[in-house]
Amino acid sequence: MNQCHSEVLERQLKDVSHQMLELVQEQLRIVQELKLEPSEMQQLLDELAGLAGGRLEESYVRELFSVVLGIHAKAVKAKERKPLLVSRDHQREDTVIELGEVQLGGGKPVLVAGPCAVESYEQVRQVAAVLKAAGVTVLRGGAFKPRTSPYEFQGLGFDGLKILKEVAMEFGMKTISEIVHPAHVELAGEYIDVIQIGARNMQNFELLKAAGDVQTPVLLKRGLAATIDEFLHAAEYIVSRGNQQVMLIERGIRTYEKATRNTLDISAVPILKQESHLPVLVDVTHSTGRKEIMAPCAKAALAAGADGVMVEVHPNPAAALSDAAQQLDFEAFGRFYAEVKQSGLL
Numbered sequence: 001m002n003q004c005h006s007e008v009l010e011r012q013l014k015d016v017s018h019q020m021l022e023l024v025q026e027q028l029r030i031v032q033e034l035k036l037e038p039s040e041m042q043q044l045l046d047e048l049a050g051l052a053g054g055r056l057e058e059s060y061v062r063e064l065f066s067v068v069l070g071i072h073a074k075a076v077k078a079k080e081r082k083p084l085l086v087s088r089d090h091q092r093e094d095t096v097i098e099l100g101e102v103q104l105g106g107g108k109p110v111l112v113a114g115p116c117a118v119e120s121y122e123q124v125r126q127v128a129a130v131l132k133a134a135g136v137t138v139l140r141g142g143a144f145k146p147r148t149s150p151y152e153f154q155g156l157g158f159d160g161l162k163i164l165k166e167v168a169m170e171f172g173m174k175t176i177s178e179i180v181h182p183a184h185v186e187l188a189g190e191y192i193d194v195i196q197i198g199a200r201n202m203q204n205f206e207l208l209k210a211a212g213d214v215q216t217p218v219l220l221k222r223g224l225a226a227t228i229d230e231f232l233h234a235a236e237y238i239v240s241r242g243n244q245q246v247m248l249i250e251r252g253i254r255t256y257e258k259a260t261r262n263t264l265d266i267s268a269v270p271i272l273k274q275e276s277h278l279p280v281l282v283d284v285t286h287s288t289g290r291k292e293i294m295a296p297c298a299k300a301a302l303a304a305g306a307d308g309v310m311v312e313v314h315p316n317p318a319a320a321l322s323d324a325a326q327q328l329d330f331e332a333f334g335r336f337y338a339e340v341k342q343s344g345l346l
């Protein structure tokens with residue numbers, strides 16, 4: 001082959017390759033515009049493979065054209081997979097939930113505190129007075145208590161919600177309480193500012209739907225054996241019904257570890273913040289079950305990006321009707337709060 005002939009061939013190779021590139025792009029455009037089904041794409045491939053001859057084997061033809069068809073199939077799938085409403089892909093900015101003077105998810109972390117259960121007017125009032133004096137304005141207290149055993153204290157029900165409302169009015173506080181029955185969700189909004197859906201009910205889909213049908217903010221607890229994906233999908237149940245005011249709270253998951261009541265999944269905090277625009281809180285009481293490590297765990301949660309921390313406080317934990325072992329008395333709460341505040345994270 002002389003010099004001149006090889007130069008011509010090289011130019012031809014370049015030309016043909018460029019044309020091929022253009023043709024492949026054109027092929028992809030047409031395939032996408034036609035919105036071909038996988039079965040139709042297979043048919044086309046079979047036809048082309050049947051035309052193979054000369055230097056090209058059937059399998060090479062299939063390989064050559066399957067690239068374009070593969071790109072198309074991937075694009076179709078990606079289009080079908082819509083991002084969750086609770087995801088960052090759907091909404092970039094943080095969701096901010098206003099609770100009186102405090103904002104959850106607004107960049108300034110919030111402390112939520114109160115007794116495990118509403119036991120009496122006097123008990124709630126005592127706690128509220130101490131918390132308010134310390135500067136805490138969001139009060140929690142369980143009126144409906146789904147307990148492990150049916151023989152344990154089940155809560156005061158609506159009478160408990162009434163007590164919360166009365167005390168909150170007196171001290172100018174906002175309230176959070178768990179609701180366990182879908183039929184109670186609407187009425188609950190008249191007594192409390194935030195409906196909590198507990199860990200055991202995280203996948204109670206009828207309850208989630210009912211919470212999605214009202215406009216009361218919802219605090220959704222992570223189930224004790226729920227993955228982060230299941231947690232986010234549970235939140236999606238609420239948001240997809242129209243209630244966008246949802247907060248997520250990590251409360252520990254069940255592992256083989258016995259040193260703590262549950263295992264606080266601190267990594268869930270930055271993952272949830274990354275994956276979702278909803279505010280993320282950490283319950284240091286139920287995740288640890290150990291008073292002496294609640295302050296460091298609260299600091300860890302805040303350092304990891306949590307928008308708030310929840311802790312249980314009782315005037316006389318030893319006599320509490322639920323979670324006696326892990327509620328802080330007023331003195332311990334004072335130490336806890338001071339230690340967390342001293343870190344500058346709260």
Ligand SMILES: [Mn+2]
Pocket residue numbers: 116117286312322323
């Ligand atoms: Mn409790």
